[in-house]
Amino acid sequence: MAYVITDNCVACGTCIDECPAGAISEGDIYSINPDTCVDCGTCADACPSGAITPGE
Numbered sequence: 115m116a117y118v119i120t121d122n123c124v125a126c127g128t129c130i131d132e133c134p135a136g137a138i139s140e141g142d143i144y145s146i147n148p149d150t151c152v153d154c155g156t157c158a159d160a161c162p163s164g165a166i167t168p169g170e
Contacts, residue, residue: 115169116148117158122165129157129166 116137119129123143130138137150138157146157148169158166 116151116153117146117155117166118169119144119146120165120167122163124163124165126162128160128162132156132160 135152137147139145
C-alpha cells in the first residue's frame with residue numbers, strides 16, 4: 115500500500131530528495147503517486163512534520 119501525504123504537509127521538500135522511486139510531486143501540499151510508490155517508508159522517516167503516513 116502506498117504512503118500518503120496529509121494536510122500537515124508544509125511543502126519543505128525533504129521527502130522528494132529521499133524518495134528512491136521518484137513518486138512524490140511538488141505542490142501546496144505534496145502528493146505521492148500510488149502507482150510509483152514502492153512502500154519503503156523512507157519519505158515518512160524523513161518528514162519533519164509527520165505528514166506522511168501509510169495508506170489504507
